[in-house]
Amino acid sequence: xxxxxxxxxxxxxxxxxxxxxxxxxxxxxxxxxxxxxxxxxxxxxxxxxxxxxxxxxxxxxxxxxxxxxxxxxxxxxxxxxxxxxxxxxxxxxxxxxxxxxxxxxxxxxxxxxxxxxxxxxxxxxxxxxxxxxxxxxxxxxxxxxxxxxxxxxxxxxxxxxxxxxxxxxxxxxxxxxxxxxxxxxxxxxxxxxxxxxxxxxxxxxxxxxxxxxxxxxxxxxxxxxxxxxxxxxxxxxxxxxxxxxxxxxxxxxxxxxxxxxxxxxxxxxxxxxxxxxxxxxxxxxxxxxxxxxxxxxxxxxxxxxxxxxxx
Amino acid sequence: xxxxxxxxxxxxxxxxxxxxxxxxxxxxxxxxxxxxxxxxxxxxxxxxxxxxxxxxxxxxxxxxxxxxxxxxxxxxxxxxxxxxxxxxxxxxxxxxxxxxxxxxxxxxxxxxxxxxxxxxxxxxxxxxxxxxxxxxxxxxxxxxxxxxxxxxxxxxxxxxxxxxxxxxxxxxxxxxxxxxxxxxxxxxxxxxxxxxxxxxxxxxxxxxxxxxxxxxxxxxxxxxxxxxxxxxxxxxxxxxxxx
Numbered sequence: 001x002x003x004x005x006x007x008x009x010x011x012x013x014x015x016x017x018x019x020x021x022x023x024x025x026x027x028x029x030x031x032x033x034x035x036x037x038x039x040x041x042x043x044x045x046x047x048x049x050x051x052x053x054x055x056x057x058x059x060x061x062x063x064x065x066x067x068x069x070x071x072x073x074x075x076x077x078x079x080x081x082x083x084x085x086x087x088x089x090x091x092x093x094x095x096x097x098x099x100x101x102x103x104x105x106x107x108x109x110x111x112x113x114x115x116x117x118x119x120x121x122x123x124x125x126x127x128x129x130x131x132x133x134x135x136x137x138x139x140x141x142x143x144x145x146x147x148x149x150x151x152x153x154x155x156x157x158x159x160x161x162x163x164x165x166x167x168x169x170x171x172x173x174x175x176x177x178x179x180x181x182x183x184x185x186x187x188x189x190x191x192x193x194x195x196x197x198x199x200x201x202x203x204x205x206x207x208x209x210x211x212x213x214x215x216x217x218x219x220x221x222x223x224x225x226x227x228x229x230x231x232x233x234x235x236x237x238x239x240x241x242x243x244x245x246x247x248x249x250x251x252x253x254x255x256x257x258x259x260x261x262x263x264x265x266x267x268x269x270x271x272x273x274x275x276x277x278x279x280x281x282x283x284x285x286x287x288x289x290x291x292x293x294x295x296x297x298x299x300x301x302x303x304x305x306x307x308x309x310x311x
Numbered sequence: 312x313x314x315x316x317x318x319x320x321x322x323x324x325x326x327x328x329x330x331x332x333x334x335x336x337x338x339x340x341x342x343x344x345x346x347x348x349x350x351x352x353x354x355x356x357x358x359x360x361x362x363x364x365x366x367x368x369x370x371x372x373x374x375x376x377x378x379x380x381x382x383x384x385x386x387x388x389x390x391x392x393x394x395x396x397x398x399x400x401x402x403x404x405x406x407x408x409x410x411x412x413x414x415x416x417x418x419x420x421x422x423x424x425x426x427x428x429x430x431x432x433x434x435x436x437x438x439x440x441x442x443x444x445x446x447x448x449x450x451x452x453x454x455x456x457x458x459x460x461x462x463x464x465x466x467x468x469x470x471x472x473x474x475x476x477x478x479x480x481x482x483x484x485x486x487x488x489x490x491x492x493x494x495x496x497x498x499x500x501x502x503x504x505x506x507x508x509x510x511x512x513x514x515x516x517x518x519x520x521x522x523x524x525x526x527x528x529x530x531x532x533x534x535x536x537x538x539x540x541x542x543x544x545x546x547x548x549x550x551x552x553x554x
Contacts, residue, residue, distance in 0.1 A: 024529075025528050025529075025530070026528065026529075026530040026538075027530060028529075028530035028531065028533055029530065029533045029536070031533065031535050031536030032530050032533050032536055032538075034536060035536045047530065056523075058357050058358075059350075059352075059357050059358035059359065059523055060317070060350070060352060060358040061523045061524065061529065062523060062524035062525075062526060062528060062529055063315070063316060064315040064316075064526060065315075065316065066315070066316075069526075069528070071524075071529075073523065073529060076523075076531070204316070206316070206317060206319075206354065206393070208318075208319035208391065208393075209319070209354040209391075209393075211354040211355060213316065213317055213352070215357070215358075271528075272528070274527065274528055275526050275527060275528045278527065278541070279527075
């Protein structure tokens with residue numbers, strides 16, 4: 001029997017396995033990105049950076065609430081200039097390992113996305129991921145850009161014009177019709193879509209003091225509790241567009257990764273599972289996915305992709 | 312068992328260590344290893360990491376250095392403080408003579424370790440460093456646990472005039488088979504880690520970093536690819552010199 005092949009192609013770029021470090025988890029330094037790559041990730045995403053340095057919210061910023069995490073870190077980042085330096089260092093460390101680097105960006109304005117994308121592109125990451133779905137960044141009507149098809153499309157168009165790298169647009173689950181947003185960003189030149197960002201915002205209240213625990217009061221909910229929603233979003237998006245989808249949301253084991261791929265994902269993001277299983281989770285899930293494929297007779301990841309779509 | 316959501320405890324007892332350092336003894340217990348830390352929350356103020364001075368009862372020594380610790384020092388006996396944890400990898404006590412080196416508030420986790428080592432019958436010598444005699448903290452705790460305490464003050468107001476690292480070198484000379492455990496300023500820890508490497512002494516070093524999640528996901532406590540909150544806060548000499 002042939003050993004199953006875990007490798008996938010994302011926008012023509014080779015990933016040794018479909019497991020991608022999701023943005024916002026451990027991606028703060030070149031050393032940590034290298035470590036996650038050494039722990040078995042197929043690709044790694046840096047923490048989102050914006051135009052200027054940002055301290056983020058005071059603590060508490062992240063809580064393990066029992067069925068996953070809730071966070072309001074507040075997009076703390078060193079700003080695009082310093083981030084470009086980190087990304088260059090990360091790229092040099094990742095190149096010999098054959099692990100692609102995804103640079104995540106955000107901005108407060110549509111034009112700002114273009115400026116950050118240009119700066120970050122100088123570090124030659126393999127992809128740019130456009131984070132239009134962080135609940136901390138709002139367009140003019142007090143919503144993330146991902147909440148409106150026109151805003152999402154406008155940001156995509158600006159980034160598309162600014163760089164020649166493959167552009168991934170990260171969508172929010174907090175919309176009535178995620179497929180419509182996906183079509184809008186695809187039509188403006190998105191090369192891939194990642195879905196989903198955190199769900200919510202949610203809130204956890206300390207009943208002894210009667211106060212919300214997060215300093216920001218509310219935060220994005222992640223982890224196993226949101227997986228069924230993520231799987232449905234990936235299913236909807238991959239039906240609506242032709243570009244590849246990175247499925248993110250509550251994936252904690254090899255079977256979860258297979259489920260995401262069956263929903264239509266080309267690659268699978270891992271975030272909160274790092275809390276439960278440590279950075280070693282990547283090699284562990286890759287091993288589990290391999291075993292799952294062997295058991296079910298799949299020899300390539302593509303054989304599982306979109307299986308849920310067959311009527 | 313780790314408590315992951317902030318949990319309210321009452322302050323049973325307060326004790327002033329120095330004009331700016333106060334020890335908080337709470338009305339509950341955790342099960343922790345010396346060197347592990349907890350996140351301490353004051354609603355609507357902030358949440359910060361602190362090493363445990365003891366786990367049963369929960370004991371914290373907090374220096375007044377900023378807005379959060381200022382708020383903590385306003386609290387009185389009977390008031391509440393919220394704690395989650397314990398988190399991180401603590402010290403691994405070895406069955407050989409111990410040299411403990413604490414710089415400033417670095418004495419806190421070492422006081423917990425000293426008690427554990429003494430309970431295992433280990434001989435413990437402690438080098439404690441501070442700017443002046445008034446800034447030396449937890450001395451009575453070490454003495455009560457049965458440790459030989461060797462203070463070092465920069466102004467010479469008590470004990471050796473100079474640094475705790477000088478005293479540590481002398482103690483290692485006297486106990487060539489000792490293990491070294493240290494907590495304090497980074498420059499001090501790096502110097503001690505080099506000393507350990509030169510002398511072939513096993514060393515364990517508790518590092519400090521800005522922490523946000525405490526859970527090993529946010530990356531804010533990155534230490535050359537290591538996470539102080541999850542891989543540490545206690546690291547080996549090799550990790551300290553390699554990071």
